[in-house]
Amino acid sequence: MSTAAQVIDLLTSPGTPAPTRLRLAAEHLAAGPTASDSPALIARLAEVVNGPEQPGARVQLALHVFDSAAAA
Numbered sequence: 001m002s003t004a005a006q007v008i009d010l011l012t013s014p015g016t017p018a019p020t021r022l023r024l025a026a027e028h029l030a031a032g033p034t035a036s037d038s039p040a041l042i043a044r045l046a047e048v049v050n051g052p053e054q055p056g057a058r059v060q061l062a063l064h065v066f067d068s069a070a071a072a
Contacts, residue, residue, distance in 0.1 A: 002036045003028055007045055008066050011059050018055035025049045025062070041069045 001009075007025045010016075026049050033042040048062045 002034050003031065003042055004033075004037050004045065004066060004069075007049070008063070011062055018059050022049055022055055022058055038069065041066070044069075 006028045010025045010028065011021050013021055026046070029042060029046040029049060033039045044065050045062055048058055048065055051058055051061075053061065
C-alpha cells in the first residue's frame with residue numbers, strides 16, 4: 001500500500017481523535033514515499049499534517065490535498 005493511501009486511511013479512521021490520527025499519519029509520512037507515491041504529494045501531506053493549524057483543520061486540509069492530487 002502506498003504511503004499516501006495509508007495516510008488517508010489513518011486520517012479517515014472513524015472514532016479516532018484527530019490528534020491521534022495526525023500523529024500516526026506523521027509517523028507514516030516520515031518513512032517517505034513508496035515507488036507508487038508522488039514525492040511532491042507526500043511532501044505536501046507532511047507539511048499539512050505537521051502544520052500549525054488546529055487538528056481538525058489539518059485533517060480536512062490533508063484530505064483536500066489528496067483529493068486535488070487524485071483529480072489531477
